[in-house]
Amino acid sequence: MALLSVEDLRVSFPSPQGRVNVVDGISFELGQERLGIVGESGSGKSMTGRALLRLIRPPGRVEGRMRFEGQDLAALSERQMRALRGARISMIMQDPRYSLNPVMTVGTQIAEALRVHEHLPRREVRARVRQMLDSVRITDPDRVAGLYAHELSGGMGQRVMIAMMLIPRPRLLIADEPTSALDVSVQADVLRLIDDLVRDRSTADGGMALILISHDLPLVARYCDRILVMNAGRIVESCAASDLHLASHPYTRGLLAAVPKMNETRAELPVMDRSAWAGT
Amino acid sequence: MQLQAWLLDDSPASRGQAAAGRAYRVSLDLMRNPLALVGMLIILLLILTAALAPWIAPETPVGQDLTRRLVPPSSEHWMGTDQLGRDIFSRVIYGARVTLLIVALVAVISAPLGLLIGAVSGYFGGWTDRILMGMTDVFLSMPKLVLALAFAAALGPGIENAIIAIAITTWPAYARIARAEALTIRNTEFVAATRLLGASHTRIITRQVLPLCTSSMIIRVTLDMAGIILTAAGLGFLGLGAQPPLPEWGAMISSGRSFIFDQWWVATMPGFAIIVVSLGFCFLGDGLRDVLDPKSEGK
Amino acid sequence: MTAISLGNVDIGYGGQRVVEAVTFDVARGESFALVGESGSGKSTVLKALVGLAPEWSGKMSVLGRSCVHRPDRDLARRCQMVFQDPYGSLHPRKTVDAVLSEPLTIHGIGGQDARVERALSDVGLDRRFRFRYPHQMSGGQRQRVAIARALMLEPEVMLLDEPTSALDVSVQAEILNLLKRLRAERGLTYLMVTHNLPVVSFLCDRMAVMNKGKIVEIAATKALHDGRFTDPYSKALYAASGGGGSTE
Numbered sequence: 007m008a009l010l011s012v013e014d015l016r017v018s019f020p021s022p023q024g025r026v027n028v029v030d031g032i033s034f035e036l037g038q039e040r041l042g043i044v045g046e047s048g049s050g051k052s053m054t055g056r057a058l059l060r061l062i063r064p065p066g067r068v069e070g071r072m073r074f075e076g077q078d079l080a081a082l083s084e085r086q087m088r089a090l091r092g093a094r095i096s097m098i099m100q101d102p103r104y105s106l107n108p109v110m111t112v113g114t115q116i117a118e119a120l121r122v123h124e125h126l127p128r129r130e131v132r133a134r135v136r137q138m139l140d141s142v143r144i145t146d147p148d149r150v151a152g153l154y155a156h157e158l159s160g161g162m163g164q165r166v167m168i169a170m171m172l173i174p175r176p177r178l179l180i181a182d183e184p185t186s187a188l189d190v191s192v193q194a195d196v197l198r199l200i201d202d203l204v205r206d207r208s209t210a211d212g213g214m215a216l217i218l219i220s221h222d223l224p225l226v227a228r229y230c231d232r233i234l235v236m237n238a239g240r241i242v243e244s245c246a247a248s249d250l251h252l253a254s255h256p257y258t259r260g261l262l263a264a265v266p267k268m269n270e271t272r273a274e275l276p277v278m279d280r281s282a283w284a285g286t
Numbered sequence: 287m288q289l290q291a292w293l294l295d296d297s298p299a300s301r302g303q304a305a306a307g308r309a310y311r312v313s314l315d316l317m318r319n320p321l322a323l324v325g326m327l328i329i330l331l332l333i334l335t336a337a338l339a340p341w342i343a344p345e346t347p348v349g350q351d352l353t354r355r356l357v358p359p360s361s362e363h364w365m366g367t368d369q370l371g372r373d374i375f376s377r378v379i380y381g382a383r384v385t386l387l388i389v390a391l392v393a394v395i396s397a398p399l400g401l402l403i404g405a406v407s408g409y410f411g412g413w414t415d416r417i418l419m420g421m422t423d424v425f426l427s428m429p430k431l432v433l434a435l436a437f438a439a440a441l442g443p444g445i446e447n448a449i450i451a452i453a454i455t456t457w458p459a460y461a462r463i464a465r466a467e468a469l470t471i472r473n474t475e476f477v478a479a480t481r482l483l484g485a486s487h488t489r490i491i492t493r494q495v496l497p498l499c500t501s502s503m504i505i506r507v508t509l510d511m512a513g514i515i516l517t518a519a520g521l522g523f524l525g526l527g528a529q530p531p532l533p534e535w536g537a538m539i540s541s542g543r544s545f546i547f548d549q550w551w552v553a554t555m556p557g558f559a560i561i562v563v564s565l566g567f568c569f570l571g572d573g574l575r576d577v578l579d580p581k582s583e584g585k
Numbered sequence: 586m587t588a589i590s591l592g593n594v595d596i597g598y599g600g601q602r603v604v605e606a607v608t609f610d611v612a613r614g615e616s617f618a619l620v621g622e623s624g625s626g627k628s629t630v631l632k633a634l635v636g637l638a639p640e641w642s643g644k645m646s647v648l649g650r651s652c653v654h655r656p657d658r659d660l661a662r663r664c665q666m667v668f669q670d671p672y673g674s675l676h677p678r679k680t681v682d683a684v685l686s687e688p689l690t691i692h693g694i695g696g697q698d699a700r701v702e703r704a705l706s707d708v709g710l711d712r713r714f715r716f717r718y719p720h721q722m723s724g725g726q727r728q729r730v731a732i733a734r735a736l737m738l739e740p741e742v743m744l745l746d747e748p749t750s751a752l753d754v755s756v757q758a759e760i761l762n763l764l765k766r767l768r769a770e771r772g773l774t775y776l777m778v779t780h781n782l783p784v785v786s787f788l789c790d791r792m793a794v795m796n797k798g799k800i801v802e803i804a805a806t807k808a809l810h811d812g813r814f815t816d817p818y819s820k821a822l823y824a825a826s827g828g829g830g831s832t833e
Contacts, residue, residue, distance in 0.1 A: 046753035047724075160623075189622035190780060191825040221753060224827065264758035266783035268828045269810040274765070275758035275787065296721060297713030304680050304716035475674035479734065482635050483688040484661035493687070497678050 009215050010036040010058070010178060015070035017053045017062055028053045030239030031070070036178075040204060040216040042226030042247065044261075045236035051219050054236070055180045058217075059097055060087050075177065093123040096171035098200075100183040102163030106155035113151025116170045123174045138169045142199055161192035165199065172203060175214075179204065182219045197229050223250070223261055235261070315577040322573020328566025336382040343376035347533040356549045366551040368542065374555050377533035381556060384534045385563060388449055388518045389511050395453035397507050400460025405495050407461065408468025409487070419465065425458040430513075431520055438526040445534065448527035452517050456510065463506055467499045501578040509571035512564035519560055535560050586649070588613045588742050588774040589634070594643035596626065596633045604629050604798045607643075613741075616768060616775040618785040618806075620822070621795035627778045631744045634776075635666055647742055662692065665735035669747040671727035675719040681705070681730050682715050688737040704733040709763060725756035732763065736771075743768075745777040749784060761787055782809055782826040794819040 017029040029050040034041075045051040057068045060079065072079040074095065082090065091097075099105045107115055116135045120126070126134070139147035142165040150162070158166060164184060171179065181200060185193040200216065207214040220226050226233055227247045235243035235258045243255040253259055260278035294311070298304040316322050335342060351371035359366040365374035407418035425433070437451035471477060477494055485493075519536025521527030528534030530541070535556035542553030589611040596604035604626040611617040619627040632638035634645060636656040645652040647664050668674040675684060685701045694700070705712060708729040719727055728748065735743060748764065749757040765788055768775060779785060785792050786809045793803045794816065802816040812828055814820045 046755060191622060191821060194825050223754070261754060264755045266758075266761065266781075266787040268783050268786055268826070270783060270786040272787075274762050277759050277762065278755045296717070297711075298680075298716035299713075301680065301682060301716060304682075304718070308718070475668040475670055476676045478637055479666070479668060479674050479731070480676075480687065481637070481656040482661060482666050483691055483734075483738070484656070484658035485687070485691050489691065494676055498676075 008035040008037050009075060011071075011073045012036075012054075012058070013071040015054065015057060015072065016068070017050065017057050018067050018069075020065050025067070027239050028066075029057065032234075032236070032239070032241050034234060034241065034244070036215055036217065038213050038215055039232060040201075040218065040230040042230035042233045043217060043219045043236060044221065044223050044226050044233060046221055046261075048238070049236040050239040051221075051236050052182055055097065055182050055217065055219050058180065059091055059095060061097075089123070092119060092171070092176070093174045094176050095178045095180065096174070096176040098164070098167055098171055098179070098181040098184045101187040102158070102160065102167045103155065103187075105167055106158075106163060108155050110154075111151065112153050112155070112158070112166050116151070116166070116173055119170045120173045134173060135169075138173045139166075141203070142166070142169045142172075143195075144169075159192075160188045161196060164188060164192075164196050168196070168200060168203070175207075177213070178215045178217065180217045180219070183221070184218070185225075186220070186222075193225075197225070201229050223258075224265065312577055316573055319573040319576060321569045322577070325566045325569025325571070325573060328562060329570060332382055332386060332563055332566065335379055336386045339379050339383055343373075343379040345373040345376045347372065347377045347380035348531045349373075356545065356552070358549070359551055365555040366549070368538070368552050369545065374538075374551065377538060378535070378556055378559050381533040381535045381538065381559065382563075384445065384528060384532060385515055385518070385559075388445070388452070389514055391449045392453045392456060392514050393507050393511070395449075396457040397460055397503055399453075400457035401464045401496065401499055401503055403457070404461035404464025404466075405468045405491055405499055408465035409472045409491055409495055411469075411472070415465070418461070422458040422461045425455065426462070428455075430455045431517055434517055434521060435524065435526060438521055443526045443529055445528045445532065448518060448521045451521070452514055455517075456514065459510070460503060460506065463502055464499045467502060468495050471495050471498055505571055505575045505578060508567055508574055511567035511571070515560060515564055515567075586613050587611065587646075588615070588648055589617075589776055590644070590646045591630070591634075592644035594630075594633065594641055594645055596629050596638055597640035598629060598638060602798070604633070604641075607795075607800055609793050609800065609803060611774060611776055613648075613774055614772050615791065616777065616789040618789040618792040619776070619778045619795055620780065620782060620785060620792055622780055622822070624797070625795040626798040627795045628746055631666065631746050631776065631778055634744060635660065635664065658692075661688075661740075662738050663740050664742040664744065665738060665740040666744040666746065667728075667731055667735050667748045670751050671724050671731055672719075672751070674731050675727055677719055680716045680718055681710075681722075684730060684734055685737055688734065692738060694738075700737065704737055707736065707767070708733040709759075723756075724752050725759060728752060728756075728760055729763065732760075732767070736767070739771075741772075742774045742776070745775060745779075747779055748777070750779065750781065757784075764788060782823065782828065785809065794822065 013033045014031050015029055015033070016027050016031055018025040018027045032054065043051045043054060053062065056062050058072060058079070060068070062068050113135055116138060117131050120131055120134060135151060136147050139150060144150050144162070144165055155163065184200065185196050188196060204214050204216045218226055218230055227250045230247050233245055233247050233250060234241050235255065237257050243253055243258040245253055253262065257278070260276065263276040264278065266275060292303065293307050295303065295307065298307055349372060354367055354371045355369055357363055357367045363373050363375065365378060367373055403418055403422065407415045433455045434451040437454055438447050441447035441450065471494070477490060480490055480494055518527055519539065522534045522536025523540040525540065528537050530537065538556040539553045546553050587610045592608050594604065594607045595602055607630060619630060621627045629638055633641045634647065634652060636652065636654060639654040641654070647660060652660070682701060685704055686697050689697045689700060701715065702712060705715060710726065710729050714722065714726065745764070749760050752760060761784065767773060775789070777789060786806055789806050791803065791805050793800045795801065796818045802814060802819045804814060804819070808814055809828065812823055814823055
């Protein structure tokens with residue numbers, strides 16, 4: 007059975023012209039794999055991630071069926087949902103500077119994430135935090151645990167976020183643009199780290215699936231097994247990452263061609279005819 | 287319908303149409319807010335009353351008739367008469383003129399003054415900021431009514447001096463707001479881009495900084511109107527504002543004070559007028575805040 | 586002839602030295618890139634050139650005239666800048682028309698109507714955008730307006746501060762094409778700051794790699810084709826950006 011199945015998911019927001027579907031009836035299944043959701047701004051990719059965690063606030067509205075480990079997410083109470091968030095589905099946001107609490111030390115925050123879901127003796131919590139910081143390749147975990155969010159660099163902050171999100175051992179990790187606020191050299195480190203953690207877990211205890219949401223098609227292709235391309239709230243292409251160069255939909259092809267290459271020789275970059283997709 | 291389409295056009299054809307379109311959108315939003323609508327109606331009523339006072343009021347506001355002193359409200363005198371036999375309804379109607387005059391003059395004097403001082407202070411920063419804000423703080427640290435009282439006492443009682451006194455005490459708050467806005471605006475890229483075009487500081491302050499400060503200023507001034515009316519009434523009440531026989535609402539309450547237990551209407555009627563008008567400005571100010579707030583725009 | 590010349594320039598920011606001993610020349614008509622990661626001081630160099638970062642020492646000149654420590658009216662006619670954030674670089678309460686007329690008014694240039702219309706068509710915007718406000722436009726359209734504003738005074742040198750990094754890839758392609766076309770049509774000199782090496786490959790002739798406030802290497806863009814960098818930091822940056830064949 008699939009870990010997560012989404013059927014005809016719609017997310018709508020009111021506008022002066024009536025309700026607008028930001029996510030417009032998408033369906034997909036997720037097993038023990040790494041799924042990439044790619045799209046440009048306004049494609050609805052981030053809203054899809056948020057809808058899965060029921061993080062869309064009114065006046066936004068979510069319709070459709072979402073089943074996680076056989077449970078209907080829409081039917082859960084807010085309290086059950088809170089227990090699920092973090093413990094079994096975790097989310098890494100774009101900018102760690104806004105997601106970390108500025109007045110709590112990093113160690114306390116990670117411990118907090120663990121304590122909410124598990125009752126452990128204090129010493130064991132300390133050990134788990136240390137081990138987790140170690141596993142996100144922070145070389146001096148004891149020192150870093152005592153720091154505040156503003157004392158961390160971007161890459162370090164994102165590692166701390168990942169540690170915080172993974173310490174309760176979730177089954178599904180949603181990473182929404184986890185590296186777009188980071189420098190290129192750090193980007194690769196963070197993505198490789200997420201990748202390793204996902205792979206390690208799949209053999210150890212129960213495994214973990216990944217949904218990587220990004221605007222960067224080549225990047226997603228490098229770190230995922232399967233790719234969904236979204237445009238204007240719909241999935242326009244679904245393919246294995248290795249078959250990306252065989253993508254058939256003109257939108258996907260347009261996106262691929264529009265990216266400048268490292269050894270660029272084209273005099274002009276191909277441009278998409280926007281009117282054809284009526285995107286935002 | 288055609289006019290509406292012209293106003294709401296997404297691609298206006300001229301500067302005029304673009305400006306009219308924006309004004310139309312703001313007023314549409316304002317209309318959708320019921321409280322703001324009530325506020326607007328009240329203020330419209332105030333303006334109409336002030337303009338048409340001679341036609342609305344049944345009697346002159348100063349005509350004394352000692353034979354009908356302190357008559358309770360009746361069909362003949364809707365709000366009764368005061369200790370000199372003057373028709374209170376007529377005085378309240380004419381009082382609208384005085385109130386409107388105070389409010390308008392204070393706004394015209396203090397808002398631009400505060401705006402300019404705040405914008406200059408925030409835009410330049412450094413020593414300019416320290417000196418201007420030091421001055422502002424001195425004014426801010428004194429209680430408004432006491433300061434107005436001191437000014438009114440120094441300049442002599444009278445409505446003009448009351449207006450000057452109130453204007454002098456209200457600008458510091460506006461300067462503070464404008465400075466806070468200017469501090470964020472001066473670091474924006476559009477200001478940097480305009481500086482690179484070779485624009486002078488004066489030009490940047492007047493064309494870039496001030497237009498963005500004005501909406502929060504309009505909101506604040508509207509909300510402060512109630513306070514201004516009350517301060518003016520307070521000065522009138524203390525005998526330092528409008529002088530008799532000028533029908534100023536605060537002064538009218540003051541003179542009705544001695545009969546408050548037996549002839550309640552003398553002080554209550556102008557009191558009502560103050561409350562209604564103050565409320566009107568508060569409602570409108572709240573509505574304007576929802577509509578004009580730059581942070582909520584364009585979403 | 587050199588368009589931009591920096592000789593041993595140090596730049597400070599709030600008392601701290603963020604750029605150290607930077608030296609490079611950009612020839613007229615050349616497109617030169619400053620690449621590096623955040624905190625490398627690459628944007629600070631642009632700001633110092635136009636006088637927005639006044640704490641600098643050394644020698645800087647644009648088109649043979651020495652730079653001063655504040656924004657300069659004369660320099661404005663010859664050198665303009667395009668900023669990174671198309672949402673922040675346009676005044677939220679001004680129409681496109683007002684934004685584009687402003688430089689003309691400041692410098693007392695007549696024939697505004699025709700010039701604004703031409704500028705719009707030059708950057709590929711329909712004339713119906715002329716009286717729109719920024720919030721009625723997309724990011725790419727705003728960036729076109731910002732480019733049009735920079736071009737209003739017909740400068741010879743354009744400083745580009747990450748002009749496409751806030752845009753979607755498909756929009757980025759449009760803006761990059763536009764910048765390339767404008768340069769060809771008008772013989773502009775570009776000095777671009779970016780962290781995106783493929784963009785450099787598309788738009789630039791030469792590049793300087795910056796790290797921690799210093800230039801570690803100046804190379805021709807051809808180095809991006811084969812990865813022939815000499816400095817270890819440049820090599821690492823090249824590899825991290827997907828250079829050396831790991832992409833596709």
